[in-house]
Amino acid sequence: MTQDVAIIGIGLHPFGRHDTLTGRAQGAIALRAALKDAGIGWDRIGIAYGGSHDAGNADALCNDLGLTGLPFVNVANGCATGGSALASAVAAIRSGSAEFAVAVGFDKHPRGAFNPHPRDWGLPDWYGETGLMLTTQFFALKTRRYMHDHGITEDALVRVAQRAFRNGALNPQAWRRREMSYGEIAESMPVNLPLRQYMFCNPAEGGAAVVLCPAEVAKRYHAKPIIVKAAVVRTRHHGSFEVFSPALAAQQAPAPTVTASRAAFEQAGVAPRDIDVLQLQDTDSGSEVIHMAENGFCEHGEQERLLRDGETEIGGRLPINTDGGCLANGEPIGASGLRQVIEICTQLRQEAGARQVPGNPRLGYTHVYGAPGVSGVTILQR
Amino acid sequence: MPHPVLARPDLIRFEGDTPHLVGSRCDECGEVYFPATDSCTRCTATRMSPHDLGHRGTLWSWTIQGFLPKAPYNGGETAETFQPYGVGYVELGSGIKVESRLTVADEAKLQIGMPLELTLIPYRRTDDGEVHTFAFRPAASA
Numbered sequence: 001m002t003q004d005v006a007i008i009g010i011g012l013h014p015f016g017r018h019d020t021l022t023g024r025a026q027g028a029i030a031l032r033a034a035l036k037d038a039g040i041g042w043d044r045i046g047i048a049y050g051g052s053h054d055a056g057n058a059d060a061l062c063n064d065l066g067l068t069g070l071p072f073v074n075v076a077n078g079c080a081t082g083g084s085a086l087a088s089a090v091a092a093i094r095s096g097s098a099e100f101a102v103a104v105g106f107d108k109h110p111r112g113a114f115n116p117h118p119r120d121w122g123l124p125d126w127y128g129e130t131g132l133m134l135t136t137q138f139f140a141l142k143t144r145r146y147m148h149d150h151g152i153t154e155d156a157l158v159r160v161a162q163r164a165f166r167n168g169a170l171n172p173q174a175w176r177r178r179e180m181s182y183g184e185i186a187e188s189m190p191v192n193l194p195l196r197q198y199m200f201c202n203p204a205e206g207g208a209a210v211v212l213c214p215a216e217v218a219k220r221y222h223a224k225p226i227i228v229k230a231a232v233v234r235t236r237h238h239g240s241f242e243v244f245s246p247a248l249a250a251q252q253a254p255a256p257t258v259t260a261s262r263a264a265f266e267q268a269g270v271a272p273r274d275i276d277v278l279q280l281q282d283t284d285s286g287s288e289v290i291h292m293a294e295n296g297f298c299e300h301g302e303q304e305r306l307l308r309d310g311e312t313e314i315g316g317r318l319p320i321n322t323d324g325g326c327l328a329n330g331e332p333i334g335a336s337g338l339r340q341v342i343e344i345c346t347q348l349r350q351e352a353g354a355r356q357v358p359g360n361p362r363l364g365y366t367h368v369y370g371a372p373g374v375s376g377v378t379i380l381q382r
Numbered sequence: 383m384p385h386p387v388l389a390r391p392d393l394i395r396f397e398g399d400t401p402h403l404v405g406s407r408c409d410e411c412g413e414v415y416f417p418a419t420d421s422c423t424r425c426t427a428t429r430m431s432p433h434d435l436g437h438r439g440t441l442w443s444w445t446i447q448g449f450l451p452k453a454p455y456n457g458g459e460t461a462e463t464f465q466p467y468g469v470g471y472v473e474l475g476s477g478i479k480v481e482s483r484l485t486v487a488d489e490a491k492l493q494i495g496m497p498l499e500l501t502l503i504p505y506r507r508t509d510d511g512e513v514h515t516f517a518f519r520p521a522a523s524a
Contacts, residue, residue, distance in 0.1 A: 115452035124417060126390040129453035130515040131447060137469050140445035141481075145471075148494050192445040192469075193489055195395070218482050237423040238413075247405070247416040248442075249424070250477025302432055 005090045006218035006225035006381035007380070009038025009211030013106070015204045023055025023205060024333035027106025030207035030335070033275065034102070038211040038221050042066050045211070046098025049077035049085035052334035055108040074292070079281070080233060081105055082208065082337025083376020085367045086171045087231040089212050103148040107332030109203035109372035121244050121372050123303040130233040135371065136200065136281070138243040140192035143286025145241075147194065152289060152353035154186065154194055159307040161185045161199045161327055165316065168328025170355040175204060176328040199285035202331025208338035210345075222353045224349045229268035229363075229379040236373030245372045257294040257375040258365060264365075265296065272296040275379075276361035277347045279340035281369040282325040292320070295367050295377070319357045322347060337376055340366040348382040386502050386514040393417055393516060396503070399405035400437055401500050403480060403516065407433035414476045435474050438502035438521065442479045444492045458506045472498055472518050486518040497521040 013031025021029075035042055042065045049076060050058030059072035070361030077084040082105045089101040114135055118128040129135050144244040145153065162185055168174035180198060188197040236242050239253030249330070265271060272295070280295060282288035289307075293300045297318055306312055312320040323329065323343040326336060344364035346352045364380045385396055393416075394401045406418035409489035410427035416435060420506045421428045450464040451457075459465070468484030470492075485503060486492055 012521050060425070112452065115454070117454055124390070125454065126393070126515070129456045130483065131455045131457060132469060132483070133454075134447070134451055137445055137447060141443045141471060144445060145443035145494070190446065190448045190466075192448060194445075246481050247411065248471060248479040248481075254491065372451055 001094070003094045005093045005212050006215040007210050007228060007345055008218050008222040008225050009034040009036070010345050011035070011037060011209045012339060012342050013207035014171060014173040014175070015332055015339065015364070017336070018205050023052055023106045023108030024060055024064070026108070026205060026207035026329055027052065027058065027061055027104055027335070028207070029207070030106065031061060031065060031104050031209040032104065034209040034211045040100060040211065040221060043068050045070055045100050045102050047089070047092045048072045048104065049075050049103040050102070050104040051077065051081035052105060052107045053078070053081065053109070055334065058104060058106070058334070061104065062378035074181045074336040077233070077374060078216065078372070079331070079333055079370020080337060080368050080374040080376040081334045082341070083231070083378065084100045084111040086210065086338065086341060086378060087233050089216050089264055090228050090231045092163065093212055093214055099213060102209060103212070103338060104207070104209040105209035105334035105338050107334040108205040109332065111203070114203060116244070116371070123244060127246050132246070133244060135243055136192045136195070139284045139287055140195045142290065143284070144194055146286065146290050152301065152304050156289050156304040156307050157194060157199050157285040157298070158182055158186045158243055160282065160288045163313060164282060164321055164325050164327035167322055167355055168324025171323045171328070174324045174328045175330045176324065195284050195286055201283050201326035202330045204332050206330070206332040206335045208335040208342055210338060210341060216285035220266055224382070226345045226348050227381045229270070229381050230264035231378045232260050232264040232267065233374065233376045236262065240373060241351065242373035255294050255375070256373055257291060257369055260375040260377045261295045264379050270363060270379065275363050276359070277322060277344060277357045278320055278365040279343060281318055282321055282327050282366050283331065287369065288320070288325070291367060291369065295365070314355055314357055322352065322355050322357060333370070337366070337368040340368065341378060341380070344380050348380060361375065387511060388502065389505070389513050389515045395434065401502055401516065402437045402445040403435040403474070403500060405433050405435050405478070406430040414478045416480050417476060433481070435476065435478065439472040439474040439480070439498050439518065441492065441494055441498055442471040442495045443494065444468060444484060446487050446489060456506055466493065470518065483515060483517040485517050
């Protein structure tokens, strides 16, 4: 029988802009907070997985925490870095190679949109030089086609952003804490139509860390351990519509989100209708709309009604991004996926304060998606 | 007529003055790629041949680039001189959808399914003159 793994410590350095702190310093703060939450010292950690995209090697954290000689694996998996670190830490404990493991991420990005270099992604220089290699373009192009195919209108894009900022306003750790009116979002500056300024998240800074151990001993360290029922990472198949694609195949294939989600539900032995609170990657409003269906939480085209009827609100049947998601927290790539996990743990522990989902939630779900077509999904249980 | 200077000449071949996109086709399974590739991500074969993708298609999805991209974009505009440009995926005869600039950047004039044809547009200026890249424009009504 597979060993169950539990999260016994969570730590977050709030996302946003922190001019006086390096990315690594924010990671160290998050990691110390997670260790304190678990009530164990860094010297007991048997293996660590960590990543940052723009703020240096994650294993430099050992210079802050202590040079204990532990194996520390740097993870570089784009937006799925946190999800990949967590999946690796879970696997390490399941295999018995460590009793305590850490997954940690941090980042610090320059202002403005990301500027990826084609060669880093196996693409020719002209693709970037001629102005075609922008993540915002991809999100807009995928959203536009999705709206066309499934009868979604701009109303859904506005409502996703509005809810994110509404939830962010309830979250003391969020970066964007101001509610925005429907009109303010709908009339904001066109960035890549159909997506506008307030429908996009911003690159940001922050740190996030979790401490894990075998579930059977978890109660010794935390009164409310959270069981990791599934932690899955999948990459794209030929024919799926991915970021950084100079062309798309004639025959379309399901996104890596679909395959990661199905595998996670199978591993956990539960179904989408069993999930009480969830996090979906919302780099932009359109992505969240698409991810609702790609993760199996509704049919394609059903999203607009669910959003309009309030089903995705904190008090609704399907509470999405209760901490404000990427839209209200920004996206420090290395830390973002672990922020999602931490928010679900906080909800399942019933410690989410003003944004707490009612009704004693038992099962939570997280999903990240990133370049060049990788998705990470976790299913967590109280 | 001399052909315009291109950012990447190997993406284009000319039939008379009409530019065509050039990609590759898998010798094993027939899957079509743009730009040309050395291997097939569909069937994993490594024998590929050059393939003419033609010059006509229909608009499959579109957006308007509303802000000046950072490097490695080298169009040379400043935030003050930048003009938004159209970007789309254009579905060609084989079914492949190629990402391309569009000559139209007016949301009222872009519609999924509209017929388009390939053209070449200047996108940057160097000391030696204009550099062109490929773009799709509304098809001339034939």
